[in-house]
Amino acid sequence: ATVTAVSSCHLHGTAQYCEAGTAEYLISGTVTASSYTGCHLHDGQTLCLAPTGEVQIILAAETSHSITHASPTGAVTAVSSCHLHESSVYCMAGTTEYVVHVPATGTVDVPPAFTGCHVHDAETVCLAPNGDEVEISLAAEEEEHDEHDEETAGSDGVSCHFHAGVEHCTGGNGEQVKTCNKVDRDYNIGLRVGLLFVIMATSSIGVFTPIFAWKFVSPNSYVFTVLRQFGTGIIIATAFVHLFTHATLMFANECLGELAFEGTAAAILMAGLFLSFLVEYLGIRLVQWHGAKSAAANLESPGAVSKASHASPEMVNIAVLEAGVIFHSLLIGLTLVVAGDSTFITLFVVILFHQMFEGIALGTRIAALGQPRSADSAAHPHGHGLGHHGHFHEPKQSMPTTLAEELGAASDHQRVHAHAHDHSHAAHPRRPSAAEESDSTSQPSDACVKGHGVSMRRKLLLAAAFALVTPVGMAIGIGVLKNFNGNDPSTIVAIGTLDALSAGILVWVGVVEMWAHDWMLGGEMTTAGPLRTVLGMIGLVTGLTLMSLLGKWA
Numbered sequence: 001a002t003v004t005a006v007s008s009c010h011l012h013g014t015a016q017y018c019e020a021g022t023a024e025y026l027i028s029g030t031v032t033a034s035s036y037t038g039c040h041l042h043d044g045q046t047l048c049l050a051p052t053g054e055v056q057i058i059l060a061a062e063t064s065h066s067i068t069h070a071s072p073t074g075a076v077t078a079v080s081s082c083h084l085h086e087s088s089v090y091c092m093a094g095t096t097e098y099v100v101h102v103p104a105t106g107t108v109d110v111p112p113a114f115t116g117c118h119v120h121d122a123e124t125v126c127l128a129p130n131g132d133e134v135e136i137s138l139a140a141e142e143e144e145h146d147e148h149d150e151e152t153a154g155s156d157g158v159s160c161h162f163h164a165g166v167e168h169c170t171g172g173n174g175e176q177v178k179t180c181n182k183v184d185r186d187y188n189i190g191l192r193v194g195l196l197f198v199i200m201a202t203s204s205i206g207v208f209t210p211i212f213a214w215k216f217v218s219p220n221s222y223v224f225t226v227l228r229q230f231g232t233g234i235i236i237a238t239a240f241v242h243l244f245t246h247a248t249l250m251f252a253n254e255c256l257g258e259l260a261f262e263g264t265a266a267a268i269l270m271a272g273l274f275l276s277f278l279v280e281y282l283g284i285r286l287v288q289w290h291g292a293k294s295a296a297a298n299l300e301s302p303g304a305v306s307k308a309s310h311a312s313p314e315m316v317n318i319a320v321l322e323a324g325v326i327f328h329s330l331l332i333g334l335t336l337v338v339a340g341d342s343t344f345i346t347l348f349v350v351i352l353f354h355q356m357f358e359g360i361a362l363g364t365r366i367a368a369l370g371q372p373r374s375a376d377s378a379a380h381p382h383g384h385g386l387g388h389h390g391h392f393h394e395p396k397q398s399m400p401t402t403l404a405e406e407l408g409a410a411s412d413h414q415r416v417h418a419h420a421h422d423h424s425h426a427a428h429p430r431r432p433s434a435a436e437e438s439d440s441t442s443q444p445s446d447a448c449v450k451g452h453g454v455s456m457r458r459k460l461l462l463a464a465a466f467a468l469v470t471p472v473g474m475a476i477g478i479g480v481l482k483n484f485n486g487n488d489p490s491t492i493v494a495i496g497t498l499d500a501l502s503a504g505i506l507v508w509v510g511v512v513e514m515w516a517h518d519w520m521l522g523g524e525m526t527t528a529g530p531l532r533t534v535l536g537m538i539g540l541v542t543g544l545t546l547m548s549l550l551g552k553w554a
Contacts, residue, residue: 003046006057007035008116010127017060017120024118028056076124079136080113090139097139102128180255182485185340189478192337195348196474199333202352204467206359207366211459214367224364225524225532226539231361232518233543235321235510238358241551243328243503244269250496255487265500272504276320280508283316314369315454317513322462324505325362326469327498329355332554333473335495338484350554355470357547365514366462370454515540 006018006025009032016027018036025046027036036048036055047054079091079098089100089110100114114126114134125133210227217223247265250256261267332351339347477484485491518536519525525536 002041003039003048003057005035005037005039006048009034009036010116010133011131012120012125012133018057019118024060025057026060028058031055076117076126076136078113078115078117079126082110082112082114084110091136098124098136099139100126101135101137180487182483182487187481188341188344189481191344192474192478196471196478199336199348199352199355199474200467200471203355203359203470204463206356207363207463207466208359208460210360210363211367211456211463219368222532222535225528226535227360227364228368229518229525229536229539230357230543231364232510232514233540233545234357234361234547235506235514235543237544237547237551238328238354239324239503239506239510241548242354242554243499243506245551247496247500247503250492250499253487253492256489256492265496268497268500269504269507272324272501273508274504275501276324276505276508280316280320280513283319284313287313287316317509318365318369318462320505321362321365321509321513322465324502324509325358325466327505328502329358329466329469330473330476331495331498331502333470333475334477337474337477338481338486347554350550351470354547354550354554357543359466361543362466363463366459369459 003020003023003025006020006027009016009018009027011017011032016032018025018027031050031052033050036050036057038049039046039057041047046057048057076093076098079093079100082089082091082100084090089102091098091100091114111129114128114136116127117124117136119125124136126136128134210224214224244265247268251259251264332354336344336347336351486495517523525533528536
């Protein structure tokens, strides 16, 4: 039959198609119009009249496009009563619901209807009010497809875990829907309250055991060497694998938006590192000033000066270490409680080991505070850094190997200088007798015997602070459990900042005060024998490995 006109013209990409009854025609050329009339045959070609002249039309079935107007539910020409379901647009054609594949959000108006529907390349296509083509499909087919995707994702396995109260899911075939709203969960409050005391007991065992064991086991034993180096590995792994990783995740959270400075977590870590250095440097300079002042005022009491000079730098070091540990232990208690019940037990077991290991690390350093210097290490003069007892017997002149000894040496120098100045009028000072010399070199000084004056009460208070801080964090978490939203931007910033700051503090303490000092800057491992060196290295690597492994779950 001769075609006299075509209408319902629309675009497929850059090509225009029009309809004549149930047949679809391709409009040749670049002219576009809503309809073409006066169609006629000319030299075997069908030509129609456009506003600007004649155009050729070609039956679409004769081109590379495959067109059909049959569908399982009959020919659909339009869909209406369009509305949103979450982020998808649904429309009705009679009693059948269709999904319209068009991006939509709650802030954009949904068109009330789509018209000019037709089948093209086995897909049903309709025209939006603005002339764009959109694909529609039966809603029942989409639901079956979604269910299949969910089953496939489930079979592939989705692993979800919590970081600072924020649920992170990985795995599966599809992207997980991200929500920044508070997720309501049913929490087992009684279980959390009961396990609070278990955490307290475990932390106490870890931190108090080395302090009390010090009275029964020699501080020079291989056991304490292994424990000290194990603790060093624990502190370093905690800083990098746990705290810095968590801080990076916090600042990469989608709910926080895109950061103007991507290195935020690393910059805050550097700030914690610098603050640790600054606090320790100023504290030690203060001790240095106080030691010099005491030396000048107490020329005849060098023992008192030695105690202050040695004990105070150690206390500054321990204070910096405990600050970093307490900051992140508080966060550990909070994040444990707000984790969902699905992962709570797993996370609890991991944190139980975490607290035990970290308690040992801190306890061995606290236990060594103010311990008497051993007189049996005269052949190997060396000193211990953070929380270490020191050995320094000086049968002949040598350089001080710790900052505490350097301060003591400075005070002794000022005392000797002042003494020499006061007695400069004596042409021939009295030379000590051989008996006096023998006594001075064979017997340790009062300072060596009595130690540095750090009381057991102070040690127990330092240890108790660690044992209690994680349960306090858990108690806070239980109190805010119903209102806590780990995806709230202010919460993300607060937790990320504290994590990164704590990481910086522990990097300084672990790498500088423990690792470098013990092994290279005059600490116990600097001149250790082969067996002690091997055991210390095993302890160090074991601490690094175990705490890094725990980072997989916490």
